[in-house]
Structures are given as C-alpha cells and as structure tokens.
Amino acid sequence: MAAGSEAGHPEARRSVAGNIAFGAGALLTLATATLGAFAAVALPGWTVAPGPLSGVVPDDGHNALVVGAIAVGGLTGLMLPVILFGMVRGNEANGGGTPRLGPVAAARKVLAVLVFDIWLLAVAFLVAQLGWVLPAQLTTVAAVFAVGFSWMPLAMVPWERFGLGEGFFTFRGSSASRRAK
Template sequence: MTFVLVAMVLGGFAGVTLTERLADASFLSAVIPEDGRGSLVIGGIGLGALTGILLPLILLGLFRGTSKTTRLRPPEAWLKLLGLLFFDVYLLVVTVVVAQLGWALPEGLTRLISVFAIGFSWIPLAVIPWEKFGLTSSIRKQFTRRSKTHGSHEPD
C-alpha cells in the first residue's frame, strides 16, 4: 500500500513536470496561453497520479495473486496498460483544450473551471459499455462464470 501511494505522489510530480515542459519547450508552447498554465498543472497532477497508482497495481497483478483473485496474464496486463495509455492521452487532450480558456478568462477562473472540467472528464469513458467491445476484466468474467455454476445471482 505504501509503495502504491508513493508511486501515486511521485507520478503526480512527474505529470506536472511533463505538462509544464510541454508548455515551455515543445510545439505546445505557442498554443498554451499564460493564464492557462494552471490547467496544465491540474491536468498533470491527474495524469501522473493516475498513472502512478495504476501502473504498480497492474505490474503487481502480473506477479501476485490470492485465493480470490488470480494473477493477470500478460495479454490482460497489456490490455490494461494500453487502456491506461489511452486514458492518459485523453486526459492530456482535455487538459490542453481546457487550457485554451486562458485566452479569454483570467487565470483564477481558468483554474477553477479546469478543476471541474479535468476532474470530471472521465465520466464519458465510464459510461461506455466496454463489454460490447470485449474489454471486460477477467475478474468480472470469473465472477459471472462462478455465479452461473453455483446457481446464485447474488454477489458473494
């Protein structure tokens, strides 16, 4: 638990550093307004912390299993890592889009709006029926198989 929390905090710092460097020394430097840099910090915290918390959990899932949960197989782990990468890119795009409000709004208001916009940007991804695309977790598949074999429709 301590390892995962430390990885989350360090990931948040790394995400802030990454997004600020994107605004300073990359092609995004001309696109990001000065009053929108706070949005990049907020998005960097979310991006880095999410990666910092999920990456160790996915890697630990490859090597550790319990009697209730099995270890992740490599294809499942790659799929989860690919999903994490997709979500990180999605969050970075949302961060850059929200930072554009800095052209029209003052810095404080831009930061306030970006907290809500970036913080709730995951909701459209949460309502997508991932089961229709075959992207369910193995735990959910095992649970539904076990329920059908035991004849119980209630969770354990």
C-alpha cells in the same frame, strides 16, 4: 478463540507477513502515485513555456495543463504498481482465491491506462484554451472540475461491444463479478 490466532501457529505468522507485505505494497503504490504526479508536472513546463506548444496555449491556461499532468502522473503512478502486483499476487487456478493477472490482460490494462492518460491530457489542453478569455484562476478552477469529472463520458461507453467488458474494467472481489459467477 479462532483457529490460527495464536502466535505459535503458522497461519498467524503468514498473516503478519501478509500484513507487512500489504503495508509495503500500499506505501510503494502511494509513493509512485505521488512521485508520478510530481514528475508529470514538469511536462507542461517543458512543452509549453519555451517549447512546441507555446503559441497554442495562452499564459492564463498553463495551470490547466499542470492540473491535467498531476492527474496523469497520479493515475499512472497508482495503476501501474497495482497492475504489476496483480501479475504476481494470487494463484494460477480460479479456485478459491483470486486469479493471477496474465501478461496479456496486464498489457491490456496498461494500454487502457495510457489511453485514459491521453484523454486526460486532451481535456486539460481543451480547458487551457479558456485562458484566452478567462483569467488564470478561473481557468484553473475549470480545469480541476473538467479533469476531475472527465471519466464520466467514458463510463457511458458500452465497452462490451468492443470486447472490453466483463473482467477488463472490473475490480477483484467486486460484488458485480461475484454475482456473475
């Protein structure tokens, strides 16, 4: 029997507590992603229908902005809790565990999420312009593909030249970051 697998050991209790904390964190993250997507859907209705963008976006392009807003709300709602959990999870030293995310690194990651949100909205706005020549259903399908694959050009940018390479876009525990050590 493995060490710590018995109910009387403190390691087993920490494991159960860790599992409960992980489950609560996962539920919170999924809830914020879902609520963020629903909340962001209100943005195109507020800015397009009677708002300042009503003359710029055709009627058949409104769904493209909704697709972009869902992506922005879902991404932001997913990433902000993950970044905040990274600030409190881990330990101070780079020793055996995962390092805690510092405030400057967290701010840079939040800024990267916001820049990507602006990118997604710009892509959705450009696809919405197809509503001048295509019906609403085709514009919506084009928006799903355009917004869904809009991260690909950003993946080709050499982020290391801007000082945003190693450690900025890498995930914890990824095999690439382990090989670099």
